[in-house]
Amino acid sequence: MKEVKLIIVGFGNIGRRFAEVLEAKKGFISRKYGLGFSVVAIAEKNGSLVNEKGLDLKKALKVQLARNPCWTGRKSLDVIKSVEADIMLELTPGDIRSGEPGLSHIMRALEAGKDVVTSNKSPIALKFREIMEYARKKGCEVRYEATVGGAIPIINLYRNTLQVNEVRNVYGILNGTTNFILSKMSEESVDFDIALKEAQELGLAESDASYDVDGVDTAVKLVILANSLMGRNISFKDVKVSGIREVNSETLDLAKKHGSEIRLIGDVAAMEVSPRLIPKNHPLNISGALNAVLIETDVAGDIILVGVGAGPRETSSSLMSDVLDLGVRKR
Amino acid sequence: MKEVKLIIVGFGNIGRRFAEVLEAKKGFISRKYGLGFSVVAIAEKNGSLVNEKGLDLKKALKVQLARNPCWTGRKSLDVIKSVEADIMLELTPGDIRSGEPGLSHIMRALEAGKDVVTSNKSPIALKFREIMEYARKKGCEVRYEATVGGAIPIINLYRNTLQVNEVRNVYGILNGTTNFILSKMSEESVDFDIALKEAQELGLAESDASYDVDGVDTAVKLVILANSLMGRNISFKDVKVSGIREVNSETLDLAKKHGSEIRLIGDVAAMEVSPRLIPKNHPLNISGALNAVLIETDVAGDIILVGVGAGPRETSSSLMSDVLDLGVRKR
Numbered sequence: 264m265k266e267v268k269l270i271i272v273g274f275g276n277i278g279r280r281f282a283e284v285l286e287a288k289k290g291f292i293s294r295k296y297g298l299g300f301s302v303v304a305i306a307e308k309n310g311s312l313v314n315e316k317g318l319d320l321k322k323a324l325k326v327q328l329a330r331n332p333c334w335t336g337r338k339s340l341d342v343i344k345s346v347e348a349d350i351m352l353e354l355t356p357g358d359i360r361s362g363e364p365g366l367s368h369i370m371r372a373l374e375a376g377k378d379v380v381t382s383n384k385s386p387i388a389l390k391f392r393e394i395m396e397y398a399r400k401k402g403c404e405v406r407y408e409a410t411v412g413g414a415i416p417i418i419n420l421y422r423n424t425l426q427v428n429e430v431r432n433v434y435g436i437l438n439g440t441t442n443f444i445l446s447k448m449s450e451e452s453v454d455f456d457i458a459l460k461e462a463q464e465l466g467l468a469e470s471d472a473s474y475d476v477d478g479v480d481t482a483v484k485l486v487i488l489a490n491s492l493m494g495r496n497i498s499f500k501d502v503k504v505s506g507i508r509e510v511n512s513e514t515l516d517l518a519k520k521h522g523s524e525i526r527l528i529g530d531v532a533a534m535e536v537s538p539r540l541i542p543k544n545h546p547l548n549i550s551g552a553l554n555a556v557l558i559e560t561d562v563a564g565d566i567i568l569v570g571v572g573a574g575p576r577e578t579s580s581s582l583m584s585d586v587l588d589l590g591v592r593k594r
Numbered sequence: 595m596k597e598v599k600l601i602i603v604g605f606g607n608i609g610r611r612f613a614e615v616l617e618a619k620k621g622f623i624s625r626k627y628g629l630g631f632s633v634v635a636i637a638e639k640n641g642s643l644v645n646e647k648g649l650d651l652k653k654a655l656k657v658q659l660a661r662n663p664c665w666t667g668r669k670s671l672d673v674i675k676s677v678e679a680d681i682m683l684e685l686t687p688g689d690i691r692s693g694e695p696g697l698s699h700i701m702r703a704l705e706a707g708k709d710v711v712t713s714n715k716s717p718i719a720l721k722f723r724e725i726m727e728y729a730r731k732k733g734c735e736v737r738y739e740a741t742v743g744g745a746i747p748i749i750n751l752y753r754n755t756l757q758v759n760e761v762r763n764v765y766g767i768l769n770g771t772t773n774f775i776l777s778k779m780s781e782e783s784v785d786f787d788i789a790l791k792e793a794q795e796l797g798l799a800e801s802d803a804s805y806d807v808d809g810v811d812t813a814v815k816l817v818i819l820a821n822s823l824m825g826r827n828i829s830f831k832d833v834k835v836s837g838i839r840e841v842n843s844e845t846l847d848l849a850k851k852h853g854s855e856i857r858l859i860g861d862v863a864a865m866e867v868s869p870r871l872i873p874k875n876h877p878l879n880i881s882g883a884l885n886a887v888l889i890e891t892d893v894a895g896d897i898i899l900v901g902v903g904a905g906p907r908e909t910s911s912s913l914m915s916d917v918l919d920l921g922v923r924k925r
Contacts (some may be wrong), residue, residue: 272781284893288758288893290759291758291760295757304717328697335801352850363626409871412896414893414897415894415897416751416755416756416897418896419754420747420751420755421757423750423755423919424739424750424751424754425621425747425911425915426626426627426753426914426915426918426919427615427619427623427901427910427915427918428913446639462893472791480834481866490925513686523816540668543808544881546719546877546880546884546886546900550766550875551879553877556875559909562615562619562745562907562908562911562914563745563746563747563901563902563908563911563912564745564901564902564905564908565901565902566747566899566901567898567900567901568895568897568898568899568900569877569897569898569899570895570897570898571894571895574895576893577893577894577895579609579758579893580756580758580759580891580893580894583755583757583893584755584757584758584760586759587757588754588757
């Protein structure tokens with residue numbers, strides 16, 4: 264059985280849940296794909312756990328990383344460069360202005376000839392071309408299904424099932440928090456502030472919710488979809504962004520009178536994030552904290568995907584999709 | 595560039611449209627995948643066009659097959675056995691009782707060591723295990739994305755993007771004709787007979803619509819999904835089937851009063867096809883001739899796919915998905 268070696272960089276919610284899923288699915292993956300995975304390092308910016316023969320994931324999950332007796336001060340960039348592995352998983356939270364520390368992690372892994380799988384939107388949205396060109400030069404792959412739409416396999420759907428199609432447009436609901444707020448406001452006739460507060464209480468929105476409600480998160484995902492599904496070369500500043508703060512009960516009532524709901528839509532062809540009227544019967548008219556994406560293709564017509572757009576467990580499904588794709592090729 | 599040789603068996607609506615798409619996408623496929631495809635034979639039961647160096651598809655598409663000057667009486671089963679090729683496309687319409695002539699075509703191709711790609715539901719629904727076991731024995735693959743959901747890549751979504759997931763259930767709207775009729779009845783308050791007549795006038799329903807409206811088509815697709823996504827070993831007779839003839843304006847009004855619509859749902863876990871109440875806000879509540887499938891998974895949660903469930907052009911997208919998957923592996 265082929266053994267695939269992984270380095271996990273970033274061991275927060277997503278990293279830990281990914282490790283749990285990997286551990287739980289060991290037998291399933293070995294039976295189905297004839298592959299074994301071992302995690303040879305878990306790294307944070309200023310320290311790491313390393314075992315070139317494979318870490319005991321159960322133990323690593325039990326305690327905080329820095330309290331693990333094997334924890335050393337060996338830094339992530341050093342681990343990525345020096346520890347032998349096939350794939351580096353970049354699972355840190357990204358800074359949307361600089362893309363760091365993820366960007367440096369990714370470039371370092373490619374430099375060392377390692378494939379990359381990431382859930383980190385910022386570096387992919389900021390430096391798509393640079394990353395992809397450097398990967399090509401080094402004969403490596405960078406996969407990023409988990410950056411858009413949580414559990415929904417949008418990018419791999421296009422890559423692995425709609426191969427013959429050219430994508431004419433991609434648009435939809437790419438942020439579950441705003442969709443939850445808009446659904447709440449419409450269904451229960453409450454104001455924005457009350458709906459936001461409930462989203463915060465449910466853990467669906469940060470205490471500073473501006474990243475979601477001002478449309479920034481949607482715009483970042485739109486940039487990734489534009490560059491990867493439609494061969495564009497755009498960045499965040501090219502996108503016209505309006506959030507949902509201006510939506511109020513009058514606009515929602517007016518929408519309803521026209522048989523529609525208001526949804527925050529990211530639209531690649533229009534390069535725009537804005538609240539839009541979506542007819543009640545339209546497949547994109549989805550309530551609650553879900554994501555929904557419409558891919559307009561030349562042969563298959565419109566394909567709509569709906570699913571859970573966030574959450575560490577669901578995101579692990581997308582990470583595993585990329586990891587298994589790369590693993591199977593190495594087999 | 596690797597050249598993949600195809601035999602097309604059955605050159606009706608689907609076969610011709612597939613050939614058109616293949617011809618139109620030649621350059622795209624070669625640039626993107628480094629693959630060339632040549633069609634070395636087009637066969638019907640009692641005759642065929644054969645050119646081992648590759649047929650001129652444009653010419654083949656111009657006239658009726660039997661009027662082509664190169665047409666000979668060489669039968670499909672002989673062509674499948676003797677003409678050298680990588681993949682046999684089985685695109686004939688199938689008889690749901692016997693699975694013929696598709697079943698014989700598929701077994702013959704496997705016997706000759708050829709992979710199979712098919713849009714023909716009947717043999718796959720009737721003889722799934724036998725076909726798959728024989729394929730394994732011969733080291734060949736049988737792919738059938740086009741048998742369920744038209745353009746919607748349900749089977750390859752599971753195979754190629756949700757790899758780590760176990761499927762707990764699959765259910766949804768698998769027949770566009772009945773969904774068109776139910777939508778029409780509900781939205782315009784017309785009777786079943788009137789809605790059916792309009793579906794027939796639009797070419798969405800056959801003059802004998804029983805295969806669709808009695809739920810048979812949905813049940814056949816449910817069997818394929820059960821066996822391929824959930825490892826079951828069921829056949830048509832195991833499914834409890836009720837169609838939509840009993841749905842009337844009173845039931846529809848009652849559904850509306852409860853904030854729901856009636857949709858014909860095929861449900862794998864329940865092994866049942868029946869009209870069900872679907873809440874207005876549920877992602878499966880889709881109007882018109884679309885298909886919508888919900889895949890319940892253990893890691894990714896629920897993934898819903900919506901798209902065009904029929905049509906020769908859209909079905910070609912699914913056929914090409916399988917053909918390219920197999921072609922890329924041979925590269």
